[in-house]
Amino acid sequence: MDFDPTEDQRLLGDSVARLLASEYSFEQRKSLLGTPTGWSERLWSHYAELGLLGLPISEEHGGFGGGPVDVMLLMQAFGRHLVLEPYLATVVLGGTALRLAGNAAQQGEVLPAIAEGSLKLAFAHGERQARYDLSDVRTTATRRGDGFVLEGAKSVVLHGDCADRLVVSARTAGREDEPEGISLFLVDAAAPGVARRGYALRDGTRAAEISLSGVALPREALLGPPDAGLPIVERVVEAGIAATAAEVIGAMEAMQAMTLDYLKTRQQFGRPIGDNQALQHRAAEMLVALEQGRSMAMLATMSLEEEDAAERARAVSMAKVGVGQAGRFVSQNAVQLHGGIGMTEEYAVGHFFRRVMVIEHLFGDTATHLDRLADQVA
Amino acid sequence: MDLRFTPEESAFREEVRTFIRDNLPREIHERMRLGYPPRKQDTIAWQRILNAQGWAGYNWPKEHGGPGWSPIQRMIFLEENLSAPAPELLSFNITMLGPVLIQFGTEAQKKRFLPRAANLDDWWCQGFSEPGAGSDLASLRTAAKRDGDHYVVNGQKIWTSTAHNADWCFCLVRTDPTAKKRQEGISFLLIDLRTPGIEVRPIISIDGSHHLNEVFFTDVRVPVENLVGEENRGWSVAKYLLGNERTGIARLGKSKERVRFAKEVAREVRKEGRPLIEDRGFRARVAQLEVDMKALEITQLRVVSAYAKAGGNRPDPLSSVLKIKGTELLQASSELVMDVGGPQAMPVWQQELAALANEPAIGPDWAPQMAPNYLMLRAASIYGGTNEIQKNILNKAVLGL
């Protein structure tokens, strides 16, 4: 058992904290939200220089050779500042797909480009009708000549509007809902037949609807084994759950700190509102939720390298439930204890609230994962 | 004891339901069914239709233009209107200003303001809260100094809902800064928002909408005839306003309508190849809400009946139970519908703007509105006296702790 970061992790954490402290104030973030892309190319290059974009990428591919714990610490820092850049989409989701499923040529081409900041990815798996069912894929990839033709549509693709390449799931066999018959493809976002419509999610991060009509792909676009893509999709989603769990921890820390500060400074009835024991207890309950959530984010992170797929999935589902519930409790109470000011766009707490809300509705919500666990109660 | 409605009450419910069904404009109904808040023109149009029927002042006595309904009838009316769903009557006009003028207003004030309030010819807003005076309302500082036959008002209000739509504002102002108790020295003033010296600034809320405002008063001259009740006795007017008419406070009809809608859309949404409505976990969550709504419905009936028997004057401290549980259920039902939408509820997507641009919707047409509804309803446990303050009231007034 060891819960302490290594010396390297501490140094990395410090430099990230310094960067975000100077570049990611609430006001600076707000001006980024107002730009057409909704995030900063300049900071993206900064992240590349600091080695953050190559954090979980092997040294052989120009990365830092880090592991899930490094990503967790980084995502937690990102959560404290509500970082808007497409790190989750590119490095965590796209990068994990490439690392797990890419052949030597694909990895050699894509991973170094991610690490140096010249290539962005998006994970185009979810479809409108699928909600949280990972095997619900209608998009088809039909064999034609030596390659494939894609037909279908992907929905709420995180940062799908700015990605250079898309990791697209499609049926090469089987019926909708069948676990077998899904394959992954690496698709150029500018390829003929790919149409993207970008928009903001409620937390200001970007996403896109992507339609694929008659997108012709060479055989080399296939990412991983044909018809057996679902286990890779599952691992990518697990990596996404662990990373966003860490982000929620950072967001909860920020909300907890803001709320405590407000309890000490806001005066009503001639004294700080924090003098009311009712509110002291609420703040204590928020702390309990935050610490329980933190433990679950650690569980998700440490489970990512577990070989047994069922064990891994179970731990990650537990974490999704635990962090989802903690996040909802902490964010709802953070707004409540601020009163009217907590309801305003001009105040930071609502922005954290919405990030936590969006994350809860990604990769399977609390009810979905609780249901999965309920199926396994023995 | 009998939990059933009398035949007369059931017939009344049927009459209200039929009227709403036959008279609510289709477009307004469809927007609201999909979860969109009513626009200004929707609220005005519907309130005028109700007013033509004599129902807009639903809680006002007959001699002041109301239908003269019993508390049970009022409750039935509100529930039918909410669960239709139809736009709510503008509460500032109907449940706040109206009863205050009827109780404390001069004949001239009643004649001048009540008919226009009922018909929404004047849109009213409520200027109580200030930056330093939220839960502790009695610490308000906006000052009104007597100058001949005018008061001169200086200060700032905040969280003033719909002030940007409003023609008039009823305000609490401090007329005697030297009063020994803070509750003394406060007066209740009616202020025409077109008077020089008033500035209304928007506050955007976390759902992205413009509902809230700050209102600044600089040397605003208000005729003394716009004072309601006696000078320096405004606190009892405000207490009457806040304590009066608690039947609608739980907004139970809204929660019922949202849960019904969640069940409807859960038939369209799939989970593991089956409609979500068939999922045990989802059904258990709905069942839990239905249990809580049933309990609240009966509690509400008990409070309303007791209120009716007591002659309908004394606010019942149990109305804090209605506020706490009612807002919790509103919030929980909005969470439920949002969760049904899942990822499709997360995009910022305004159907109307999209339709103008000829853009297809993202996901089902109801989904993108579910997150902003959830976000805005976080305020339900803040406005109208926070739920913490409601619990303090229960402690003091009922538990004696």
Ligand SMILES: Cc1cc2nc3c(=O)[nH]c(=O)nc-3n(C[C@H](O)[C@H](O)[C@H](O)COP(=O)(O)OP(=O)(O)OC[C@H]3O[C@@H](n4cnc5c(N)ncnc54)[C@H](O)[C@@H]3O)c2cc1C
């Ligand atoms: C959407 C919205 C619409 C509104 N519309 C209007 C309007 O139209 N007109 C108007 O005048 N006002 C309006 N308000 C203001 C509303 O009435 C106040 O926000 C509310 O009274 C709380 O005051 P506050 O925001 O200053 O919070 P505060 O009073 O500062 O409270 C902050 C937190 O401390 C808690 N707290 C405070 N005192 C105690 C205590 N003694 N014991 C335990 N807990 C305590 C509160 O419960 C809250 O959680 C609106 C508010 C919102 C959010």
